Amino acid sequence: xxxxxxxxxxxxxxxxxxxxxxxxxxxxxxxxxxxxxxxxxxxxxxxxxxxxxxxxxxxxxxxxxxxxxxxxxxxxxxxxxxxxxxxxxxxxxxxxxxxxxxxxxxxxxxxxxxxxxxxxxxxxxxxxxxxxxxxxxxxxxxxxxxxxxxxxxxxxxxxxxxxxxxxxxxxxxxxxxxxxxxxxxxxxxxxxxxxxxxxxxxxxxxxxxxxxxxxxxxxxxxxxxxxxxxxxxxxxxxxxxxxxxxxxxxxxxxxxxxxxxxxxxxxxxxxxxxxxxxxxxxxxxxxxxxxxxxxxxxxxxxxxxxxxxx
Numbered sequence: 001x002x003x004x005x006x007x008x009x010x011x012x013x014x015x016x017x018x019x020x021x022x023x024x025x026x027x028x029x030x031x032x033x034x035x036x037x038x039x040x041x042x043x044x045x046x047x048x049x050x051x052x053x054x055x056x057x058x059x060x061x062x063x064x065x066x067x068x069x070x071x072x073x074x075x076x077x078x079x080x081x082x083x084x085x086x087x088x089x090x091x092x093x094x095x096x097x098x099x100x101x102x103x104x105x106x107x108x109x110x111x112x113x114x115x116x117x118x119x120x121x122x123x124x125x126x127x128x129x130x131x132x133x134x135x136x137x138x139x140x141x142x143x144x145x146x147x148x149x150x151x152x153x154x155x156x157x158x159x160x161x162x163x164x165x166x167x168x169x170x171x172x173x174x175x176x177x178x179x180x181x182x183x184x185x186x187x188x189x190x191x192x193x194x195x196x197x198x199x200x201x202x203x204x205x206x207x208x209x210x211x212x213x214x215x216x217x218x219x220x221x222x223x224x225x226x227x228x229x230x231x232x233x234x235x236x237x238x239x240x241x242x243x244x245x246x247x248x249x250x251x252x253x254x255x256x257x258x259x260x261x262x263x264x265x266x267x268x269x270x271x272x273x274x275x276x277x278x279x280x281x282x283x284x285x286x287x288x289x290x291x292x293x294x295x296x297x298x299x300x301x302x303x304x305x306x307x308x309x310x
Contacts, residue, residue, distance in 0.1 A: 008293060013089045015286030016101045020085030022279030023108070027078030029272040031122065032265045041265060046075045049122075073111075074119040078276055081108045085283055098290030105283030106143075112276060113139050123269045126189035126248065127241050141178050142281050145202075145230070147171035148209045150289035152226045158296055159217045172209025179203045192244035198237060205229045238274040242266060 031044040049071035081104060088100040112120065113135030120128045129135035148171045154164040179202040182190065189195065208226055212218045245266045 008290065009094055012098055012286055012290040015282060016085055016089030019105065019279045019282030019286065020082045022275045022282065023078050024082035026272050026275030026279060027082060029275065031272060032268045034265055049075055071119055074116050077111060095294050098287050098294060101283045102287030102291055105280045105287060109139055109142060109280040123273045125245060125269055125273060126187060128273065141175065144171040144175040146281060146285040146288055149230050149285050150292055152223055153289045154292050155218060156223050157293065161296060165213050168209045169213025172206045172213060176203055176206030179206060188248050189244045192247045194240040194243040198240040201229065201233055205233060238270055242270045
């Protein structure tokens with residue numbers, strides 16, 4: 001049974017506010033960088049990246065990163081995106097909100113993963129894409145994950161519709177292939193057990209999606225399992241990356257890339273990076289799911305909307 005428009009309205013608003021809130025949090029969080037010159041760590045707040053470093057300690061803490069880069073877009077784009085997201089989730093009509101959230105989340109991730117690659121080096125994480133091409137590959141993976149999650153939600157509402165079924169199968173196959181290939185990655189951080197387990201969970205999610213694509217009407221057990229696996233991936237991904245980054249023993253990676261290699265340094269980099277990227281992914285996923293719901297049931301939606309107003 002389909003939810004009334006009032007429920008879809010509140011559901012998309014909560015999702016958009018959560019995604020926008022995560023991006024705002026990520027944009028405001030500081031980084032903790034180790035100054036090899038001073039032998040101590042320094043807080044690098046977002047506004048410190050807008051001007052020339054005022055102290056030798058801050059210069060030393062950021063010198064091993066993309067020196068000479070213009071960090072203004074890196075600082076302002078998350079803040080502007082968050083404010084736009086919080087504005088869009090309170091707009092009417094509902095289709096504008098859902099499509100707007102999807103477009104905003106997609107553009108934000110594309111800019112962060114492909115346009116601001118050099119500036120992203122300041123995170124000091126082996127999981128941040130080193131090139132625009134690598135960022136585009138990650139973007140395709142995020143889109144596949146979001147499509148499976150959105151279509152799983154759709155199949156609970158419209159179990160007999162063909163489009164969610166086909167889209168689930170295509171996205172699941174693509175995700176399984178990409179995650180399987182990532183298991184072959186030889187980089188130290190990608191070979192740590194926590195990331196291997198995360199990849200296995202993503203592959204399982206893709207295989208489950210492909211299996212559901214061959215079902216005319218998947219049971220509640222399958223859709224519920226897919227939802228649980230998706231939530232598990234979202235929660236465990238930052239922890240898996242934190243464990244893997246701390247496990248890297250290479251001195252160059254620890255001190256030049258990771259800004260000192262200590263737990264606190266890596267923790268704040270993971271927290272800031274995860275909040276930004278996951279916030280964009282939530283905007284994308286909720287916007288995609290909401291848009292599909294409205295597009296697949298326009299006549300019922302309009303009738304229900306009139307009933308709500310009455």
